[in-house]
Amino acid sequence: MIGVIDYKAGNAPSVYNALKKIGGDVLMVKRAADLEKIHGVILPGVGSAMATMDSLNEMGIRSPLEKKVRSGNMPFLGICIGMQILFEHSAEGDVPGLGWLKGNVTRFDKNRVRVPQMGWNEVRFCRKHPLVENMGQSGHFYYVNSYHVNPADQDDILAVTDYDGDFCCMVQRDNIMAAQFHIEKSGPLGLKLLANYLQLVEGGKPLC
Amino acid sequence: MLTKRLLACFDMRNGMVTKALQFQDNFDIGSAAEIACKIYEDQIDEIIFYDITASADKKPIDLATVRTVAKRVFVPFTVGGGIRNLDDMYQVLKAGAEKISVDSMAVRNPAIIEEGAKAFGSQCIVLSMQVKRVEKTERIRSGYEIAIDGARTYTGMDALEWAKRGESLGAGELCVNSIDCDGTHNGYDLEITGLIADAVSIPVIASGGAGEPSHIADAFLQTGASAAIISSMLYSPKLPRNYPVAEIKNFLLKEGIPVRPYLK
Numbered sequence: 072m073i074g075v076i077d078y079k080a081g082n083a084p085s086v087y088n089a090l091k092k093i094g095g096d097v098l099m100v101k102r103a104a105d106l107e108k109i110h111g112v113i114l115p116g117v118g119s120a121m122a123t124m125d126s127l128n129e130m131g132i133r134s135p136l137e138k139k140v141r142s143g144n145m146p147f148l149g150i151c152i153g154m155q156i157l158f159e160h161s162a163e164g165d166v167p168g169l170g171w172l173k174g175n176v177t178r179f180d181k182n183r184v185r186v187p188q189m190g191w192n193e194v195r196f197c198r199k200h201p202l203v204e205n206m207g208q209s210g211h212f213y214y215v216n217s218y219h220v221n222p223a224d225q226d227d228i229l230a231v232t233d234y235d236g237d238f239c240c241m242v243q244r245d246n247i248m249a250a251q252f253h254i255e256k257s258g259p260l261g262l263k264l265l266a267n268y269l270q271l272v273e274g275g276k277p278l279c
Numbered sequence: 280m281l282t283k284r285l286l287a288c289f290d291m292r293n294g295m296v297t298k299a300l301q302f303q304d305n306f307d308i309g310s311a312a313e314i315a316c317k318i319y320e321d322q323i324d325e326i327i328f329y330d331i332t333a334s335a336d337k338k339p340i341d342l343a344t345v346r347t348v349a350k351r352v353f354v355p356f357t358v359g360g361g362i363r364n365l366d367d368m369y370q371v372l373k374a375g376a377e378k379i380s381v382d383s384m385a386v387r388n389p390a391i392i393e394e395g396a397k398a399f400g401s402q403c404i405v406l407s408m409q410v411k412r413v414e415k416t417e418r419i420r421s422g423y424e425i426a427i428d429g430a431r432t433y434t435g436m437d438a439l440e441w442a443k444r445g446e447s448l449g450a451g452e453l454c455v456n457s458i459d460c461d462g463t464h465n466g467y468d469l470e471i472t473g474l475i476a477d478a479v480s481i482p483v484i485a486s487g488g489a490g491e492p493s494h495i496a497d498a499f500l501q502t503g504a505s506a507a508i509i510s511s512m513l514y515s516p517k518l519p520r521n522y523p524v525a526e527i528k529n530f531l532l533k534e535g536i537p538v539r540p541y542l543k
Contacts, residue, residue, distance in 0.1 A: 259542060
């Protein structure tokens with residue numbers, strides 16, 4: 072069973088629908104106790120880093136989630152803001168993130184490109200990983216973002232996209248995975264990536 | 280490179296897709312959910328629904344159709360028409376839409392743009408504008424006026440000024456819908472689309488008038504539009520022919536316009 076964290080500003084229903092489409096067994100996670108029933112957890116996201124952090128705190132889910140993912144090795148998949156809050160600090164609202172990964176989050180320069188980046192852009196995979204298996208070397212995915220992550224450790228980068236230069240659009244470190252683009256709204260390729268995640272959780276594949 | 284987007288737009292009335300000519304004389308085309316699925320399978324980049332029952336007849340938004348579409352369509356999906364307040368926005372997003380389009384209501388109450396952006400993020404808020412070419416005056420310097428309520432009421436507002444204000448209030452995208460070009464199939468209004476795209480830094484959507492692929496190419500080559508809305512040319516039986524998404528994308532690629540590749 073895969074859990075989708077359902078917080079007020081998030082777009083959990085879209086992720087839920089996409090998982091259902093590919094035959095996933097899904098639970099909307101509304102409280103800490105729900106984490107006991109799942110084997111993989113997705114943190115979707117729209118809105119701001121601060122609103123997302125506040126929601127996790129209000130739901131009382133932050134430390135139980137941290138325990139499950141960081142000590143319990145539960146496969147975690149962050150999407151959009153769900154990727155950005157993994158890092159130590161976000162320039163959006165000048166707030167600290169979860170700090171599971173080292174690095175920060177900065178804004179695109181609106182004097183150079185339209186902000187937000189909105190639309191389909193090419194994702195180039197940097198290395199092999201079960202999450203991006205059978206996806207070829209690149210593919211187009213749907214983005215809506217004004218901010219992007221800058222991992223301190225280059226080994227965490229799984230894929231990049233060019234928008235005013237290359238930025239990191241996917242990360243993976245141990246059981247922590249995330250994408251900046253909206254996997255759930257990226258058509259057939261997005262569903263394929265999500266199916267890889269499902270396989271990874273339920274098939275018990277090694278994570279690295 | 281970020282690609283240019285093709286958006287399929289449908290007016291929806293009682294769960295059916297309906298088509299109007301210059302905002303009047305509607306006729307029904309088919310079930311909204313089925314048409315949305317078909318166009319998704321045909322690899323459109325985004326889908327927009329305007330619930331004209333909710334906007335014109337002041338009925339509640341058809342959330343059941345929004346839910347059905349959201350379960351079957353895995354590209355971004357915008358809902359507009361009849362959004363009155365923050366709670367309506369919340370209901371539409373929870374029903375599975377990604378974005379909310381506001382139009383006449385935002386003219387009456389511009390604060391809703393700000394409140395919506397604050398509550399759900401700018402990326403959720405599309406400001407749709409009905410623009411009409413008029414004589415340039417001291418008050419309407421761009422020569423384009425904003426209309427509301429299905430082009431029935433004129434506001435005296437300059438379209439370019441309203442676009443800039445929309446951006447500063449927090450809209451994430453602007454949809455420039457030409458009243459003059461709507462339903463004519465003779466191409467978009469490139470002048471106002473270009474003016475607005477040059478004046479704001481958020482993405483601008485060209486809307487109204489597309490009848491063939493070259494019109495879309497014109498919008499992308501001659502203005503800074505990030506996206507273009509098509510509707511009749513995809514499905515309307517009133518046109519001599521319809522165009523599959525793959526054919527449109529091939530045409531745009533040949534014109535050197537970056538688009539999301541069509542998957543075989």
